[in-house]
Amino acid sequence: MKQSLIDFWKENKIIKSKKLLDAFKKTPREDFILKEHLNQTYTDIPLPILEGQTISQPTTIMLMTQALEVREGQKVLEIGTGSGYQAAILSELVGKKGKVFTLEIIQELVKFSRKNLKNYKNVQVIESDGSLGYEKEAPYDKIIVTATCPEIPKKLLEQLKFNGILVVPVGKFSQEMLVIKKEKQLQIKNLGSFVFVPLRGKYGF
């Protein structure tokens, strides 16, 4: 099942980075899924976690991560830890010298993800309103948001390094996945329509 997803991405040239495919291979998605959904771990669909939230479908996670162009040693910020699975993939990509900070607003999910991520020493789960970013460790090489935002989040752009990349779904009913490169003028690419849970908090819905 896991291998057939990898073959599908390779054959259709959806995911081109070998490092990213290796990170997927290495990361046990089953460790981030509720028991009752284990038989669907490698089905390409989103699955419910706790508190009405979801872990995204594998293809979405891979497309977003690919767009982020993560390199070894980088400092990455994630908004919306959920199960911790996306953070685990990022952890493999930044390696021992890198660091992943991931923010979660729901206490139950902070506990759940910390338990799931206990072996990932370069990941720190922080309970806070991620719509504000995390000033303390800014600036970041890359920022990824896994809940949909009402607009391009200015607070997060401020905390991104020059030439850094922000991957973020924007919009309520019709959500577009934006890949924003912070240059003199923002370079914005649109990866198309996706469905995410809404961002909460001060600059959320």
Ligand code: SAH
């Ligand atoms: N990346 C996750 C899936 C995220 S689902 C994974 O790999 O499993 C979106 C998550 O964003 C939910 O857990 C939700 O509680 C969280 N969230 C929503 N608004 C938030 C905010 N303002 N700050 C931090 N987390 C938020």
